[in-house]
Amino acid sequence: MKLTGVYLLSFAAFGSVLAKRVHLDWNIEYVQINPDGENSRRGIGINGKWPPPEVHVNLGDTLVIHATNRLQEVTSLHTHGFFQNGTNYYDGAIGATECGIPPGSNFTYEINVVQTGTYWIHSHNKAQWLDGLRTPLISHPPKEVYKYDEDMVVMLEAFYHREAAEIEDQLLSTSEATRVSPFHPYMLVNSAGGSDLQKTKLKFTPGKTYRLRLMNVSGTGMVRFGIEDHDMRVIEVDGTDVEEKVTSSMQLSVGQRASVLVTAKSRADTNYIYHADIFTDIQAGVARATLPFEGLVEYSPTAHLKNASVSTVSWDFFQDIDLVPIDKVDPPGVQKWVPLEVRTSIYDDQREHLAYNNRTFVRPKVPSLVTALTTGYQAYYPDVYGFKTYPVILDTHEDVEIAIFNYDVNSHPFHLHGHQFFIVIRGATNKDPTKRLLAGKYPMRRDTITVPPLSYAVVRFRADNPGVWLFHCHMAYHDVQGLSLTFIEAPYMIANSTKLPPQLTNNCKLQDIPVSGNALGKIGLDLADDPRGPFPLTGF
Numbered sequence: 289m290k291l292t293g294v295y296l297l298s299f300a301a302f303g304s305v306l307a308k309r310v311h312l313d314w315n316i317e318y319v320q321i322n323p324d325g326e327n328s329r330r331g332i333g334i335n336g337k338w339p340p341p342e343v344h345v346n347l348g349d350t351l352v353i354h355a356t357n358r359l360q361e362v363t364s365l366h367t368h369g370f371f372q373n374g375t376n377y378y379d380g381a382i383g384a385t386e387c388g389i390p391p392g393s394n395f396t397y398e399i400n401v402v403q404t405g406t407y408w409i410h411s412h413n414k415a416q417w418l419d420g421l422r423t424p425l426i427s428h429p430p431k432e433v434y435k436y437d438e439d440m441v442v443m444l445e446a447f448y449h450r451e452a453a454e455i456e457d458q459l460l461s462t463s464e465a466t467r468v469s470p471f472h473p474y475m476l477v478n479s480a481g482g483s484d485l486q487k488t489k490l491k492f493t494p495g496k497t498y499r500l501r502l503m504n505v506s507g508t509g510m511v512r513f514g515i516e517d518h519d520m521r522v523i524e525v526d527g528t529d530v531e532e533k534v535t536s537s538m539q540l541s542v543g544q545r546a547s548v549l550v551t552a553k554s555r556a557d558t559n560y561i562y563h564a565d566i567f568t569d570i571q572a573g574v575a576r577a578t579l580p581f582e583g584l585v586e587y588s589p590t591a592h593l594k595n596a597s598v599s600t601v602s603w604d605f606f607q608d609i610d611l612v613p614i615d616k617v618d619p620p621g622v623q624k625w626v627p628l629e630v631r632t633s634i635y636d637d638q639r640e641h642l643a644y645n646n647r648t649f650v651r652p653k654v655p656s657l658v659t660a661l662t663t664g665y666q667a668y669y670p671d672v673y674g675f676k677t678y679p680v681i682l683d684t685h686e687d688v689e690i691a692i693f694n695y696d697v698n699s700h701p702f703h704l705h706g707h708q709f710f711i712v713i714r715g716a717t718n719k720d721p722t723k724r725l726l727a728g729k730y731p732m733r734r735d736t737i738t739v740p741p742l743s744y745a746v747v748r749f750r751a752d753n754p755g756v757w758l759f760h761c762h763m764a765y766h767d768v769q770g771l772s773l774t775f776i777e778a779p780y781m782i783a784n785s786t787k788l789p790p791q792l793t794n795n796c797k798l799q800d801i802p803v804s805g806n807a808l809g810k811i812g813l814d815l816a817d818d819p820r821g822p823f824p825l826t827g828f
């Protein structure tokens with residue numbers, strides 16, 4: 289295990305472990321990077337280095353990240369999968385919970401570690417994390433459910449030669465020819481890529497059992513992972529420990545994590561190939577492709593490589609709804625139903641957008657959390673947050689069911705901030721009952737769900753975390769194109785229990801963003817300067 293930062297002992301104890309403050313000082317700055325050895329470009333690193341350091345914490349710790357923005361663009365840090373219960377303002381979601389850290393300024397995120405498992409930290413300013421501002425965040429419990437000898441992060445990433453802002457502009461161009469001009473990513477494993485097997489190898493010692501923490505931190509596309517001649521046993525998904533499930537391969541969408549146990553062979557005379565393939569599926573109108581990537585599982589530098597012409601890895605993936613969580617929790621019921629249809633279309637601004645229910649998301653000027661805190665009883669009116677943020681107001685402790693119907697040609701990974709949800713049904717949009725999968729008594733819980741094309745998923749959560757939480761597609765560019773909405777959970781509770789950190793309001797003021805009022809910073813429902821739309825050219 290890597291130790292990062294300075295550990296200070298405090299007197300608070302959590303379970304059997306002595307809780308600490310893990311303090312990290314991060315200067316976020318540009319660095320020149322060349323992950324595959326062939327494509328040097330500007331990236332975003334921390335304290336002059338890239339990749340950023342892995343972060344390890346223990347249950348009960350407080351993770352303190354003092355972030356200073358030395359870029360020429362706004363930034364933020366989001367701890368993906370952490371509930372931020374009582375600390376909504378440290379969720380890092382620009383436009384929802386903060387104004388972002390402007391260049392030259394700083395923000396101190398102070399995060400209670402109440403969950404264990406595999407998470408990650410990333411910028412939540414549009415697609416900015418694809419420039420390199422992302423890192424694994426591993427939270428260790430006092431005692432693991434499963435025994436293993438070594439812990440190894442396998443961070444998978446479809447990486448682009450081009451900067452994120454440039455790709456955002458291309459995809460939001462009003463010219464179709466520009467939008468569909470193809471670009472493809474290449475695979476990085478733990479921030480290294482290219483054809484040199486030494487750079488991306490995983491080292492195994494005979495007889496040892498490894499916990500591989502697979503995570504997909506791409507901008508787009510699905511990743512699949514498998515090792516020749518080695519089975520994997522899934523034991524954790526998005527922070528939920530699960531009953532062991534044997535598989536030959538794993539498929540992960542952006543934002544998803546899974547831990548698998550792999551027991552090494554007893555002899556070191558053979559090395560093996562692992563696969564980490566990307567399915568590109570970002571651009572409408574551009575042929576989708578599988579971009580194969582091979583890496584090395586090395587037992588010994590002198591062992592011979594077993595590379596059969598016929599692969600032993602079978603790509604028939606199990607369904608996450610079939611996983612059984614170790615902690616048995618009853619799912620919530622249904623008090624509020626939120627049906628969401630997902631489509632891509634051309635809008636009346638001549639751009640291509642993605643949307644829930646034909647309402648494409650545009651970031652508000654004033655973060656929705658600021659609006660919830662400063663509009664009194666009107667915080668219960670969706671309109672004060674602005675039409676374009678797609679606000680959905682939830683009552684305290686309401687049981688919510690979201691049904692996501694994907695009518696698009698792409699698969700989308702949907703991520704809920706502030707919660708895990710229970711997966712209760714998966715099915716086909718044509719309602720073919722033979723394609724329907726129902727959860728068992730204790731449904732699987734996770735924070736990011738993949739919904740394949742022409743299928744639907746039904747998930748539930750209880751509104752027990754007052755705050756403003758985004759629910760968005762985690763393919764960076766689809767989020768930028770508008771596939772997002774805002775849950776405003778228990779507005780009165782937020783208002784009477786939350787005090788914004790002064791640094792947060794200061795960072796708003798530095799950007800001339802009002803720190804009270806509706807989405808425009810005005811009083812009540814005065815939103816005349818904020819026209820609704822854009823709307824799809826057909827169908828609204």
Ligand SMILES: *[C@@H]1O[C@H](CO)[C@@H](O)[C@H](O)[C@H]1NC(C)=O
Pocket residue numbers: 356392393394395794798
């Ligand atoms: C943080 O930024 C503010 C201005 O935004 C500045 O006044 C303050 O000195 C900075 N603090 C640190 C520790 O960098």
Ligand SMILES: *[C@@H]1O[C@H](CO)[C@@H](O)[C@H](O)[C@H]1NC(C)=O
Pocket residue numbers: 444445446504505506507508509510511512513538539540541542543564565566567568569700701763
């Ligand atoms: C990561 O997720 C993206 C989008 O969901 C997907 O296209 C890609 O294949 C995934 N990569 C891996 C290695 O699972």
Ligand SMILES: *[C@@H]1O[C@H](CO)[C@@H](O)[C@H](O)[C@H]1NC(C)=O
Pocket residue numbers: 561582595596597598
């Ligand atoms: C493994 O074999 C395949 C063909 O069977 C070949 O295309 C590939 O390059 C080989 N990989 C390595 C790492 O040698």
Ligand SMILES: *[C@@H]1O[C@H](CO)[C@@H](O)[C@H](O)[C@H]1NC(C)=O
Pocket residue numbers: 371373374706707752753
């Ligand atoms: C947030 O904290 C409250 C009070 O301790 C608790 O009832 C609730 O279950 C928590 N919610 C989440 C999502 O952790």
Ligand SMILES: *[C@@H]1O[C@H](CO)[C@@H](O)[C@H](O)[C@H]1NC(C)=O
Pocket residue numbers: 780781784
């Ligand atoms: C906060 O508001 C909620 C909802 O109106 C109310 O139930 C609760 O008692 C209030 N708490 C405090 C500390 O005022």
Ligand SMILES: *[C@@H]1O[C@H](CO)[C@@H](O)[C@H](O)[C@H]1NC(C)=O
Pocket residue numbers: 629631633645646824826827828
């Ligand atoms: C969205 O637009 C499509 C046509 O593009 C239409 O079929 C569908 O019913 C609309 N959905 C909603 C929720 O308005």
Ligand SMILES: [Cu+2]
Pocket residue numbers: 366368369543703762
């Ligand atoms: Cu996220």
